[in-house]
Each structure stands twice: as C-alpha cells, then as structure tokens.
Amino acid sequence: MKRKIWTVLMIIISMIFLAACQKASSKKEALDIVSEPETRTESLLHTVVQLSIYHENQEKAMDEAIAYIKEMEKxxxxxLEGADVYRINQAAGKKPVKVDERTFDIIETAQKMSQTSDGKFDISIGAVTNLWRIGDPEARVPSDQEIKAALPFINYKDIQLNAKDxxxxxxKGMxxxxxxxxxxxxxxxxxxxFKKHHITTAIxxxxGNVLTMGTSPNDSKGWNIGVQNPDEVRGDTVGSVHVKDQSVVTSGIYERFIEKDGKKYHHIMDPKTGYLVxxxxxGVTVFTKTSIQGDELSTSLFLLGIKDGLKLIEDMDGVEAVFIDKSNGIHLSKGLKKRFTLRNEDYHIVNEN
Structure with missing residues (x-):
C-alpha cells in the first residue's frame, strides 16, 4: 500500500516539475523588443509587401512568411494554370473541384461575409470584373449589353461547398x-x-492592408498609422490614428482605374448593377481586429455610402472607420473623433449630427 502511495506521489511531483519547466521554457521564449525593425520588402500580390519585425534574428520567420505569401498568391x-481558383473557374458547370484546405477556408469565409452584407460583398463578381479588367493592360469599358448578360452569373448563393470533401x-458562366x-x-x-515564432511586435x-502586432516600442500611444489620401498615390495621407494590435484596411478609387472620354472608372464594382459604385x-479606411474582416467591411461600406456605412459601424463592437468624400470632407465614426489627427490642410473634418 505504501509503495502505491509513494508511486502516486512521485507521479504528481513529476507532473508539477514538468509544468514548472514548461512555464520556465515559455518565459525564456519571450523575445526582446528593439527600436529598429528587421524589414523585408518585396513586390507580391500586385502591390508592395513590407514586413517589419521589432525583434532581432528573425530571418527564419521572415523567410517562412514570404514563402507563405508566394504560396497563397499562386x-x-x-x-495560373493549376491554381485552385483557376481550376474552379475552368470547371464551372462541369464538376466539383477538390481544393487546398486554405482555399476552401477563404471561400467559405467569403460566402459567410456575402450573407452578412446581403450580397454587397460577393466573390462571384468575376463575371463582370473580367469584362472591365481594370488594372490590366486590356482594361476597357464594356457595353451595357455585355454587363446585363453577365449579371445572372453573380450570386454567392450558387457557390456549392462540400466541407467533408x-x-x-x-x-456554368460563374x-x-x-x-x-x-x-x-x-x-x-x-x-x-509570426506568433508561432513568438513574435509580439511587428507591422x-x-x-492597403496594414496589420499591427503589439504596440510601438517608440511611441507610448501605439503605432501611428496614416489614413490614405484617396486623390494621391499610396503613401500620401490625410491624417493618422494611433493603434495597438489592430488591422487597418483602406479601399479607394485612387487604387486602380481606367479613363475614357474624360471619365474615370474605378475598380470597385456593385454586384447588383455590374457598374462601378x-x-x-x-476612400474608406476600416479599423478592425482581423485583416480579413477589414477587407470585407471596406468593400461593403463603400457600397453602403457614408450615412448607412456609419450607422453600420456604430452597431459593431471593436470596429471604427474613416470615410473621405469627394469634397475632401472626412467623416469619422464615434470611436475615432478624439483619436484622429488631421495632417492635410486640403481636407476638413465633417461634424456629423
């Protein structure tokens, strides 16, 4: 009997010791934060990608992150022949296509977003964007007849997902x-x-998608993130907001457009009409916890307009937005009224009722 008790005690002591070792190990894994980041810049995703890590010796994490971005882009x-989305589109109306788990996850998430936005966000809009091709050398203004013919093929509800397989x-036609x-x-x-590599502080x-981790080691208020000037190239700002552990996503008519007969046609399309919004x-900039939520909301808010967009934001927890109108007026959600700093004298803050 004593031997059994002794055995049980030894097991308990071993478990406590192991837990203590694991706790000590996790403490050792906390990385020192530095004021100057390690930075990697590359042309990917049809834009400039920049990763900044505020810890030393993070080459392995950088390499893994860049490899991941390249893999997801493909x-x-x-x-790209063989890519999941390419194969889905090629098999339209013919057969289901087995895809990578991550591809399934993003399309499933997109379909849920379409439901919550009542179709204002819809990844099946490709039938129309393929006509316009804004951002490509082949960009053009399609005829009204072409657009009307494409509209029946825009409906997120027709995307059939099989979670098991x-x-x-x-x-066909989608x-x-x-x-x-x-x-x-x-x-x-x-x-x-980055989190897997125990990184706590990074940008x-x-x-147009900025995701911050932790807070700035050089500013007690947090990361000072600029709000894009919609009339200029990326990098020029109208103001800024301090954020911590937050995503900042911007959509605007400055990004991609074509011009015909003196009129600009931007890339943000309405799934219901097939024309630009x-x-x-x-421009609209959205502040959220996750970048994927910011992506969905920036598109939906653009379609809703300023008044209805602000109303939607006020009903959401942990979400804020900046709307910029074509008269250079800046409209702020309630949570940003004291946090937004105006930095461009050509713009003015509109005081909402």
Whole structure:
C-alpha cells in the first residue's frame, strides 16, 4: 500500500516539475523588443509587401512568411494554370473541384461575409470584373449589353461547398475573384506565422492592408498609422490614428482605374448593377481586429455610402472607420473623433449630427 502511495506521489511531483519547466521554457521564449525593425520588402500580390519585425534574428520567420505569401498568391490565382481558383473557374458547370484546405477556408469565409452584407460583398463578381479588367493592360469599358448578360452569373448563393470533401462547385458562366478578400486572409496568416515564432511586435503591410502586432516600442500611444489620401498615390495621407494590435484596411478609387472620354472608372464594382459604385465616397479606411474582416467591411461600406456605412459601424463592437468624400470632407465614426489627427490642410473634418 505504501509503495502505491509513494508511486502516486512521485507521479504528481513529476507532473508539477514538468509544468514548472514548461512555464520556465515559455518565459525564456519571450523575445526582446528593439527600436529598429528587421524589414523585408518585396513586390507580391500586385502591390508592395513590407514586413517589419521589432525583434532581432528573425530571418527564419521572415523567410517562412514570404514563402507563405508566394504560396497563397499562386493558390488563389485566376490566371495560373493549376491554381485552385483557376481550376474552379475552368470547371464551372462541369464538376466539383477538390481544393487546398486554405482555399476552401477563404471561400467559405467569403460566402459567410456575402450573407452578412446581403450580397454587397460577393466573390462571384468575376463575371463582370473580367469584362472591365481594370488594372490590366486590356482594361476597357464594356457595353451595357455585355454587363446585363453577365449579371445572372453573380450570386454567392450558387457557390456549392462540400466541407467533408473540401470541394467547390460553381454554375456554368460563374467566375470567382478573391481580390477583395485575399490580402486580408493572407495578412492574418502572416500574423499566425509570426506568433508561432513568438513574435509580439511587428507591422505587416500588404499594400492597403496594414496589420499591427503589439504596440510601438517608440511611441507610448501605439503605432501611428496614416489614413490614405484617396486623390494621391499610396503613401500620401490625410491624417493618422494611433493603434495597438489592430488591422487597418483602406479601399479607394485612387487604387486602380481606367479613363475614357474624360471619365474615370474605378475598380470597385456593385454586384447588383455590374457598374462601378456611384456615390460620394472617394476612400474608406476600416479599423478592425482581423485583416480579413477589414477587407470585407471596406468593400461593403463603400457600397453602403457614408450615412448607412456609419450607422453600420456604430452597431459593431471593436470596429471604427474613416470615410473621405469627394469634397475632401472626412467623416469619422464615434470611436475615432478624439483619436484622429488631421495632417492635410486640403481636407476638413465633417461634424456629423
């Protein structure tokens, strides 16, 4: 009997010792934060990608993150033969396509976003964007007849998902286009890689998608993130907001457009009409916890307009937004009114009722 008790005691002591070792080990894994980051810049995802890590000796994490971005770019391509999205579009109306688990995850997430936005966000808009091809050398203004013929093939409800087999089937004539969600999904994926490497302090910048980890080692208020000037190239700002552990996603008419007969046609399309969104917004910047949510909301808010967009934001927890109108007015959600710093005298803050 004494031997059994002694054995049990030894097991308990071993478990306590092991737990203590694991706790000590996890403490050792905490990385020192430095004021000057290690930075990697590359041209990927049709934009400039910049990763900044505020810890030393993070080459392995950088390499893994860049490799992940390249892999996802290939996986979600609509033009690369063998890519998941390419194969789905090629098999439209013919057969379900088995895809990578990550491709399934992003399309499943996109479909849920379409439901919550009542179709304002819709990845099956490819049937129309393929006509316009804004951002490509072949960009053009399609005829009204072409657009009307494409509209019946835009409906997220017709995307059939089989979670068990990880297959996706779309109707004949449908075309998936993940450009409005892919950068957000990938940014969140890079953050997961960084966390795996015990990184706590970093900035992930995928063009219009900025995802911050932790807070700035050089500013007690947090990372000072600029709000893009919608009338200028990327990098010029109208103001800034301090953030901590947050995603900042911007959509605007400055990004990609074509011009015909003196009129600019930007790339943000309305799935219901097949034409560019016509309203008073020139740019919208969304502050969220995850980058993928910011992607979805930036598109949806553009379609909703300033008044309805602000109303939607006020009903959401942990989400803020900056709308910029075509008269250079800046409209702020309630949570940003005391946090936004105006830095461009050509713009003015509009006081909402």
């Amino acid at each position: 996986l979600l391509s609509t033009n 990880k297959t996706i089937f779309i109707k 075309v998936l286009e993940l450009g409005a969600i892919s950068k957000g999904y990938i940014a969140d994926g890079v953050k997961a890689i 992930i910048n995928l063009g 016509e309203n008073d917004i020139s």
